[in-house]
Amino acid sequence: MTGRAGRVTQTVGIKDVARLAGVSVGTVSNVLNRPEKVSEHTRVRVRAVIDQLGFVRSETARQLRVGTSRILAILVLDMGNPFFVAVAKGAERAAREAGLGVMLCNSAGSTAEEAEYLSLFTEQRVRGVLLTPADATGGNVRTFARRGIPYVHVDRAVPADEGCSVSVDDVAGGTLAVRHLLAAGHRSVTYISGPMSLPQCRDRHTGALAALREAGLPETALRHVESARLDVASGIDAGARLLGLADRPTAVFCANDLLALGVLQAMYGAGVDVPGDMSIVGYDDIEFAAAAVVPLTSVRQPADAMGRTAARMLMEETGPDAEGHRHRSVVLQPELVVRSSTHAPAPRPSASRRPAPHDPAR
Structure with a gap:
């Protein structure tokens, strides 16, 4: 040198x-x-x-000598989503408290990139991995499991025989969102989701349907718009599709806040009043939800607690008492946070009761 x-x-x-x-x-x-x-x-x-x-x-030399790494890896679906940033921060704080470092990676929802990162973690012999899987088939995780590195599923519930997991009850979250809209008098609700191959999107839809049944309404009362991604651009596109409908819904439930913020932007740009003409509920309660032009009603996920809990479970599995470790599934509960984006539906004039035309002389 x-x-x-x-x-x-x-x-x-x-x-x-x-x-x-x-x-x-x-x-x-x-x-x-x-x-x-x-x-x-x-x-x-x-x-x-x-x-x-x-x-x-040299961490490599130290690892060869003692046989363990001081690095935890975190692999999330989308680092552009503030929800996953909050999860990672919670995990990092727990790791730092234990004197461990963190390697943060982003699969961007790609099964190929997920597989590459899991191979990298094996090469680096990390202490363990916190993982939100992108591969809906579970093939990448099964391959990784054979490599002997402990891992914990984050934001994904799995049976205990498949490993530890920390998740939120998304069925309950979907029920909370649509129950709130139905209680406000809405009967025309649309669910906007990302890919339904993601369990989170499916579970939130299941919860929404449960709220309809609870209210004695048919499941057909809930329309569904599926987007390719869970981001703002997809929300704007979904909002544009709703604007083109003759029978536009009075309420929308989105699978995450980024979609909801996109829908809100589309409505705002078209002059549709939120919540007067359309109520919107998001999911996650990211920081931007409260700061939106119309503060967003959202189902809050305890993201920080999820990250902390997952990291501590992983450290238990890789610590000195690992022989006594038993896999378990921790399910946290969501909370509805009501803000200005939801309201009772505005009355829609019928053909027989249209408002009188404006008289400029008045």
């Missing part, structure tokens, strides 16, 4: 630190990994030499 002045520099190793500090390599290792075993005087001297030499320990 060549320095700025053209001189060849060498990587500083643990032996260099030990030699200059006048201690054994084992003592330096204890200062780095088990400082409680070293006297304060020696720790101070070794740390001073580490700072002087600019020594950085």
Whole structure:
């Protein structure tokens, strides 16, 4: 390696630190990994030499020596979605509290990219993985499971014999959303989702239908618009499709807040009053939901708690008491947060009772 002045520099190793500090390599290792075993005087001297030499320990060498990594990997569906950012932050805080680092990756909903990242995690021999699967068939996860690295499903419930999981009761969340709209008097509701291959979209739809049955209404009272993605652009497109309907719904329930914000943008651009002409409910309760031009009613998911819980479960499975670990499924409960985007439906004039034309002379 060549320095700025053209001189060849060498990587500083643990032996260099030990030699200059006048201690054994084992003592330096204890200062780095088990400082409680070293006297304060020696720790101070070794740390001073580490700072002087600019020594950085090799995580690869440490991993080869002790057999475990200090890195947790997190693989989410969409880092453009603030919900997954909040999940990752919760997991990172729990990992840092335990002295572990985090590798954050984004599959972008691609099964091919998911497979590549899972292979990378195997090559790096990470301590464990927090995973929101993109592959609806489960093939990528089954392949990864054979590699012996522990993992926890996040935002996806699985049977205990398939591993640990942390999720939210999305059926209950869908019921909360549509029950709220029905209680406000809406009878023309449309559910806008992402791909129905995603369990979250299916479960929220199932919950919406349950609310209809609870109210004594047929399932056909709920129309469904499926989008290719769970993002704002897809929400705008879905909103445009609704605007083209002769019998436009009075209420919309969206599978996430990004879709809902897109629908809101489409309505706002077309001069449709929200909530006067159309009520909108989102899902996740991301930070932007409350800050929208019309604050968005949303089903809140405890994203931070989900990330923290998943990370702690993974650390239990990879910690010193791992032999006694038993897989379990933790299901958290959603909460409806009501804001200005929902209201009772505005009365629609019938053909026999149209409003009188405006008289400019008045």
